[in-house]
Amino acid sequence: MDTKKQIYLKASEMFLHHGYDRTPMSQIAKEVGISKAGLYHHHPCKESLLFDVIKYFNEKNFIPTCKEAIKISDPEKRLLFFFKKFIETMYADSSARILMHEANKLEPHHFDEVKKSWQMAYGLLKDAISEMQASGKVKKINSSYAAFAAIGMCSWMFYWIDYSRKDSPEELVETFLEIFMRGIIK
Amino acid sequence: MDTKKQIYLKASEMFLHHGYDRTPMSQIAKEVGISKAGLYHHHPCKESLLFDVIKYFNEKNFIPTCKEAIKISDPEKRLLFFFKKFIETMYADSSARILMHEANKLEPHHFDEVKKSWQMAYGLLKDAISEMQASGKVKKINSSYAAFAAIGMCSWMFYWIDYSRKDSPEELVETFLEIFMRGIIK
Known part of the structure; x- marks a missing residue:
């Protein structure tokens, strides 16, 4: 594993267990087995490391799922695909917690970039629901609230x-999809 | 307003905007308009203040709602009442965010006490769903997952x-209840 990935994994683990504010850069360097200067060579400050950890998670899990979902033309299939993948990702990877929990510690320009990935997921769900409403499959409900x-x-x-x-998250996927789809479909 | 309540409100506001870790006791004292010694007279340490802020929110909003809900014998009415109140509370009071976000900074014995209030809500929802299943109103789904x-x-x-x-959160209450109830009912 290359040093970059090692840093992400270790930092993500430490942010998760101790919180971002309580994890010093020196401790991350020590756990990875590099010098503090070596860590600062990769990341000019702790905030930039947090941003990279979140970006790493997003690029590994979230964005590929969104991109795959967008290709599905049928809105119901798109919704089902994305919802299922969302549950499976949350089930498999506890580092999603950092993404949600610590993102507000980011500098505004970094936060805005992270927010874009959230908005992508929100837009994807809202659009699928709206398209299903347009074709008469989903009842008249507020599609923003339904997406949320x-x-x-x-x-x-x-x-x-x-x-x-x-x-496996099979029963969980089944329960959540059953509740949500039955909840919105006419 | 008495000093105690003033401290809760100010600390809650500051924890909310800057995060618990980034809010020094000296700053809270300054904002309330008391001395640091005065603040420590009420709260021996910052963690005890966080616990009291969370307890204050729980005792004002959450626990009375649970207690009122538990009195309702019909499980469907109980579920509807609690769900609606839950949405209205979250809609009205942003300090709920601290309750969820910062509770993991509490000492284990305090965290366990806070967890009891969460378990009360979970139990209330799960039991209502199970009772509705027993009477044939709700389909066979995992009632724990449905509660979550x-x-x-x-x-x-x-x-x-x-x-x-x-x-008003009227449309939101309507949308969420519509999705959830239609989603679980046979």
């Missing part, structure tokens, strides 16, 4: 999922 | 609600 309901169900998972568990 | 779906929809609100808005 779906995001809330999935994003909240990191507060209650036991990440030491190794079982 | 409801909690997620509501709790996530603090991430996207614009707290400067002053309109």
Whole structure:
């Protein structure tokens, strides 16, 4: 594994367990096994490291899922695909917690960039719901609120999922999709 | 307003805007208009202040709602009442964010006490769903996951609600209840 990836994984683990504010750069360097100067060579400050950790997570999980979903022309299939992937990602990767929890520590220009990925997910869900409404499949409900309901169900998972568990999220996917789809479909 | 309440409100506001870790006791004292010694007279340490702020929010909003809900014998009415109140509270009071966001900074014995109030809400929702299943009103779904779906929809609100808005949450209550109830009912 290259040093860059090692830094992301270790920093993400430490931000997750101790919080961003309570994790000093010196400790991250020590855990990775490099000098503090070596760490600062990769990241000019801790905030830039936080941003890169979040970006790494987004580029690995979130953005590819969005891009794959957008290609699906049928809005119902698109919604189902994205919702399922969202649950599976939240179930598999506890570092999503940092993305949500610590992003407000970012500098405004970095925060704006992270927000774009959130808006992508929100837009994807809202558009799919609106298209399904246009074709008469979904009842007249506020599609923004419905999109936020779906995001809330999935994003909240990191507060209650036991990440030491190794079982599959199959029943969870089934339950959430059943509630949401039956909840919006005419 | 008594000093105690003033401290809660100011600390809650500052934790909300700057984060718990970034809010020094000296600054809270200054904003309240008391001496640092005066603040330490009420709260032996910052962690005890955080605990009291969370307790204050819980005792003002959350626990009375749970207690009122538990009295309702019909499980569907109980579920509807609690869900609606949950949305209204999250909509009205941005300090719920501290409750969720900063509670992991508490000492274990304090965290356990806060967790009890979360478990009360979870139990309330799960039991109502299970009772509705027993009477044949709700389909066979995992009632724990369903309870977490409801909690997620509501709790996530603090991430996207614009707290400067002053309109009523009527349409939001309607949308969320429609999705969830239609989603679980046979």
